[in-house]
Amino acid sequence: MRRLYHSWFCPQSRKVRVALAEKGLDFMLSFEKTWERRPEFLLINPAGSVPVLVEEDGSVIVDNYAITEYLEEAYPDRPLMGTTPAARAEIRRLMDWFDVKFQRDVTQHVVSEKVLKRFLRMGEPNSEAIRCAAHNIKIHLEYIGYLADSRTWLGGDQFSYADIAAAAHLSVVDYLGGVPWDVNEAAKVWYMRIKSRPSVRPLLKDAIAGLRPPAHYAQLDF
Amino acid sequence: MRRLYHSWFCPQSRKVRVALAEKGLDFMLSFEKTWERRPEFLLINPAGSVPVLVEEDGSVIVDNYAITEYLEEAYPDRPLMGTTPAARAEIRRLMDWFDVKFQRDVTQHVVSEKVLKRFLRMGEPNSEAIRCAAHNIKIHLEYIGYLADSRTWLGGDQFSYADIAAAAHLSVVDYLGGVPWDVNEAAKVWYMRIKSRPSVRPLLKDAIAGLRPPAHYAQLDF
Numbered sequence: 001m002r003r004l005y006h007s008w009f010c011p012q013s014r015k016v017r018v019a020l021a022e023k024g025l026d027f028m029l030s031f032e033k034t035w036e037r038r039p040e041f042l043l044i045n046p047a048g049s050v051p052v053l054v055e056e057d058g059s060v061i062v063d064n065y066a067i068t069e070y071l072e073e074a075y076p077d078r079p080l081m082g083t084t085p086a087a088r089a090e091i092r093r094l095m096d097w098f099d100v101k102f103q104r105d106v107t108q109h110v111v112s113e114k115v116l117k118r119f120l121r122m123g124e125p126n127s128e129a130i131r132c133a134a135h136n137i138k139i140h141l142e143y144i145g146y147l148a149d150s151r152t153w154l155g156g157d158q159f160s161y162a163d164i165a166a167a168a169h170l171s172v173v174d175y176l177g178g179v180p181w182d183v184n185e186a187a188k189v190w191y192m193r194i195k196s197r198p199s200v201r202p203l204l205k206d207a208i209a210g211l212r213p214p215a216h217y218a219q220l221d222f
Numbered sequence: 223m224r225r226l227y228h229s230w231f232c233p234q235s236r237k238v239r240v241a242l243a244e245k246g247l248d249f250m251l252s253f254e255k256t257w258e259r260r261p262e263f264l265l266i267n268p269a270g271s272v273p274v275l276v277e278e279d280g281s282v283i284v285d286n287y288a289i290t291e292y293l294e295e296a297y298p299d300r301p302l303m304g305t306t307p308a309a310r311a312e313i314r315r316l317m318d319w320f321d322v323k324f325q326r327d328v329t330q331h332v333v334s335e336k337v338l339k340r341f342l343r344m345g346e347p348n349s350e351a352i353r354c355a356a357h358n359i360k361i362h363l364e365y366i367g368y369l370a371d372s373r374t375w376l377g378g379d380q381f382s383y384a385d386i387a388a389a390a391h392l393s394v395v396d397y398l399g400g401v402p403w404d405v406n407e408a409a410k411v412w413y414m415r416i417k418s419r420p421s422v423r424p425l426l427k428d429a430i431a432g433l434r435p436p437a438h439y440a441q442l443d444f
Contacts, residue, residue: 045315046365047323059308063322065287066314073307085295086281092288093267100285101269143268 002027005041005052007034008208009111009175012064012099013051014168019068019161021199023075027053035120064099068161080161091155094147094162102140102169106178109133114176115211130178137173138183145184154190159197167194171203175213181222188222195220224249227263227274229256230430231333231397234286234321235273236390241290241383243421245297249275257342286321290383302383313377316369316384324391327358332400337433352400359395360405367406376412381419389416393425397435403444410444417442 004020004027006013020027032041032050045052045062053061053070061070072081082088110133113125144166147154155162170191173179181188194200204218216222226242226249228235242249254263254272267274267284275283275292283292294303304310332355335347366388369376377384392413395401403410416422426440438444 047319049323059311061311062315063318065318066311069291069314070307070311073310085292088295089281089283089288089292092291093284096285096287097269101271 002056003054005030005032005050007050009115009172010050011168011172015164016051016067018164018199019071023078091160091162095165098165098169105136106133107169110173110176110178141184141187145186148186148190177214225276227252227254227272229272231337231394232272233390233394237386238273238289240386240421241293245300313382313384317387320387320391328355329391331355332395332398336398363406363409367408370408370412399436
């Protein structure tokens with residue numbers, strides 16, 4: 001069966017999980033402890049990062065960017081990236097927004113301070129980094145709310161990779177209790193719609209040993 | 223005329239400059255001081271980042287990822303991303319390698335310490351960050367040499383976005399005197415071939431006020 005090497009708190013891995021499910025593609029998950037730099041895994045991806053997708057025919061597609069575009073090219077029946085050049089440009093812009101800007105502003109601080117330092121025993125969380133992320137996420141929630149208010153979905157008329165990328169980051173940060181949902185009602189309503197999708201449900205059942213999510217994490221109406 | 227908003231030490235902007243030239247597309251450059259967060263520019267790209275491409279018909283394509291894919295879709299005559307799914311996956315993997323991993327390992331340290339701190343008067347360069355980049359780039363040069371030894375170009379048989387992404391980062395770091403070319407001969411020979419391409423020549427003529435490149439920067443045989 002198709003296999004996805006992933007990591008629990010990697011938003012790009014979560015994005016691929018949702019995209020595969022939206023496209024109706026079966027897959028099994030392999031949790032890769034990327035920090036162990038396993039030699040067999042480095043042969044597949046010398047960067048040592050996830051996500052990595054191995055298709056049933058053995059072909060290997062490495063990293064967020066290549067997998068995202070590959071899935072759209074190989075399985076176009078259920079499009080997730082729009083159909084016109086303008087739509088695709090907008091959806092890719094928003095993927096960059098979340099995978100580069102949101103990642104830098106919010107996700108990397110929260111994950112490195114609340115998860116990596118704990119599991120890798122790298123010392124106490126840096127409270128300044130966490131405060132920084134807590135400030136930045138409010139601006140991002142306002143922007144998500146603005147998009148959700150002016151469009152059917154974040155990227156336009158159709159549910160797309162823009163929604164998936166946003167939801168992937170937010171779900172990671174939400175698991176760690178870092179999303180102040182009361183900041184923007186439209187963003188919250190959009191995320192409720194996201195949570196109710198069958199493709200997203202498996203993410204809400206993730207339970208990482210030793211680290212419990214807040215009670216609202218899996219609730220559709222929160 | 224087509225316009226590219228760019229920044230001199232932004233590798234992703236350099237990548238787009240080379241891609242436009244390879245595809246035979248005329249354009250003018252607008253230097254955007256992204257740190258000033260100019261309101262008119264934020265209307266075009268709320269992330270405030272470059273590159274941003276404005277086409278002659280006024281359509282706006284925002285950020286590295288969207289522009290890269292857009293140029294390939296809109297101007298397919300001179301392909302820069304291979305023609306098979308496997309070729310595209312490999313070229314995109316290498317773009318991720320340079321735009322994410324090389325950026326994090328090398329470029330961001332060199333640019334923030336040697337350029338941003340100087341022009342924005344943010345204090346003395348952090349010598350530990352520069353040493354870290356100097357260590358990391360050796361590993362990257364070995365990897366580039368390995369690819370160049372085993373293939374015609376970095377991404378496969380054809381000159382591609384993989385070469386362009388690698389050259390864009392290296393040219394930025396080289397301008398700042400940060401590339402130890404004697405580490406790997408195959409990487410150096412590959413870069414000599416890159417430098418001799420008409421699409422790359424304009425980069426070698428860049429002269430940023432107050433910051434001169436080393437003598438070998440523009441030399442084809444260095």
